[in-house]
Amino acid sequence: MYALDVDRLTVSYFDTHALDDVSVRLPVASLIGIIGPNGAGKSTFLKAVLGLIPARIEQLRVLDQSLEAVRSRVAYVPQRSAIDWDFPVRVQDVVLMGCYPKLGLFKRPSKAQKVFAMECLERVGMSDHAERQIGELSGGQQQRVFLARALAQEAELLLLDEPFVGIDVASEQMIIELLRTLRAEGRTIVVVHHDLHKAEDYFDTLMLLNKQLIAVGPPSDILTPEWLEPAYGLPLFERRKEGQG
Amino acid sequence: MTFIEALLQYEFLQKAMITAVMVGIICGVIGCFIILRGMSLMGDAISHAVLPGVAISYLLGINFLIGAVVTGLVTALGIGFVSQNSRIKNDTAIGIMFTSAFALGIILISFLRSSSDLYHILFGNVLAVRPSDMWMTVIIGLIVLGGIFFFYKELLISSFDPTMAQAYGLSTRWIHYGLMTLLTLVTVASLQTVGIILVVAMLITPAATAYLLTNRLSRMLFLAAGFGTFSAIVGLYFSFTYNLSSGASIVLVATTLFALVFVFSPRHGLMRHRKRKESTV
Incomplete structure (x- = not known):
């Protein structure tokens, strides 16, 4: 069983391809990193898979089913910049939103769901x-709240868009530990990761993207000159030093 | 004669009061979603775009709600179409579409008999509210409040995190146009009270005042409705007592409330802001 089975995905804006003929299968119960240079289409990949942007796709299976059948079991954690942090919601309100996909129209979260949140x-x-306004927290704490929301959603597949941007090392460590626990529970976590730093340490599988799929494994x-050079278009050794430095 | 005595005695004033309070409540509530979604300019646009609809309805002799909703929505769709299908940015598209609709409305109104009609539509005349107007406002109010009550969860998540809303299969497009429909209804309900030109103030100012006072959406909705109501009552008092324009008086009361909260709000006021800045230096 695959968490994501994508066959021939192409996304174009006007005349240019943001993603070009990407086919990939990602295993379940693993921590998967999507890496690649800026503008490689990493976030676009997540959004296209969720059907949030127009895309051409031959076939898509999510958790071995059609996307429509599993929508409520897929959680998406947006980039920090996509959220209005001054919005009048408290931490507990955000987590409770995880229950919304399971509720139909006109239904309010039950007492049991509030307890679960x-x-x-x-x-x-x-x-x-719980009572704090979401913007009053640090970046790392905000990410943890959004992860709690994904847990409240009882998501089996979590898609995280650049979760480590703008947070401190301690928070990053805490979040990666949490993601490992979730993996141990059998969930699949796909993370858009902007640099190669710690990629080897964090992920079971890497998906290297630069508009096309360069490599997956x-x-x-993956973290070898053979693959990184065509993806980044730079001599690799400098990159690796940068990553480790 | 005091305002209270007049209120007890004159039916026209009672109708004006009921209408103005209803408008204060629904403008405040809808306004919360307008400002949280960063759509203040859109609110201004839709309210102006109602004018040609009202004019066409008069000319055809149909209920002007129908015309208003049609031209309001056509304008909202036009704005979406232009900004999605060209390099024109959203605010530019809004500027083009609503001024066009408004200009068309002015031409159409000139075909009607009197120019005082135009004046009253633009600036409101709450003291001339007819019973049918009052009832229409009350019914619109119930529709708007009902819509927000039943779709509260969807409005909250699509405003806060539209990507998640879409990801779990909510149609943010339908929510957007639903909100635009409610906005045209609110504008029509507000025609008599504050008029087309100033309705955007009733949408934005009480909601913005509430926004500075709370970190919870549910409280923000009640506070905005409260500020809208207070502005309506006090504005009507000034309008009646000193023979001032009702819309302008109500708006200035709302502005005064905003100014007070802007300076003194315990959470997000100017004083607090200053203090916080000093302490971080």
Whole structure:
């Protein structure tokens, strides 16, 4: 069973291809990193798979089913810049949004769902901040709240768009530990990751993208000059030094 | 004669009061979503775009709600079409479409008999509210409040995180046009009270005042409705007592409330802001 089975995905804006004929299969119960240079179409890939932007796609299976059948079990955590942090919602309100996909129209979250949302908040160690407005938290805390929302959604597939941008090292460590726990529970986590730093340490599988799929596989296979050079168009050794430095 | 005595005695004033309070409530509530979605200019546009619809309805002798909703929505669709199918940015598209609609409305109104009609549509005349106008406002109010009550969850998530809303299969497009429809209804309801030109103030100012006071959407909705109501009542008092334009009086009361909160709000006021800045230096 694959978490994502994408066959021939192409996304174009006007005349240029943002993604060109990408076919890939990503395994379940793993931590997958999508890497590649700026403008490689990493976020576009996530959005296209979720049907958020117009795309041509031969076939798409999500968790071995059609996208429509599993929508409520797929959680998406947006880039920081996509959220209005001054919005009048408290931390607990955000987590409770995880219950919305399962509720139909006109239905409000039940008491049991509110309790469950608080438990999810507890799991990410943020229950002390339940009453705070979302913008009052640090970047790392905000990411944890959004992960709690994905837990409240009981998502089996989590798509995270640049979760480590603008957060401190301690928070990053905490989040990656949390993602590992989720993987151990059998969930699949796909992370758009902007640099190669720690990629080897964090992920089971890497998907190297630059408009086309360059390579996919275990990090030790992917983080080699053979693959990185065509993707980044730079001599690799400088890149690796940068990554480790 | 005091305002209170007059209110008890004159039916026209009671009708004016009921209408103005209803307008204060629904403008405040819808306004919260308008400002949170960054659509203040859109609110201004749709309210202006109602004018040709009202004129056409008069000319055809049909209920002017129908015409208003049609031209309001056509304008909203036109704005979406232009900004999505060209390099024109959204605010530019809004500027083009609503001024065109408004200009068309002015020409159409000139075919009607009196120019005082135009004046009243543009600036409102709440003291001349007829019973049918009052009832229409009350019914629109119930529709708007009902819509927000039943779709609260969808409005919240599509305003806060539209990507997640779309990802789980919510049609943010339908929510957008639904909100635009409610906005045209609110504008029509506000014609008599504040008029087309100033309705955007009633949408934005009480909601912005509430935004400075709370971190919870549900409270923001109630506060905005409260500020809208207070502005309507006090504005009507000034309008009646000193023979001032009702719309302008109501708007200036709302502005005064905003100014006070802007300076003194415990969470997000100017004083607090200054203090915070000093402490971080």
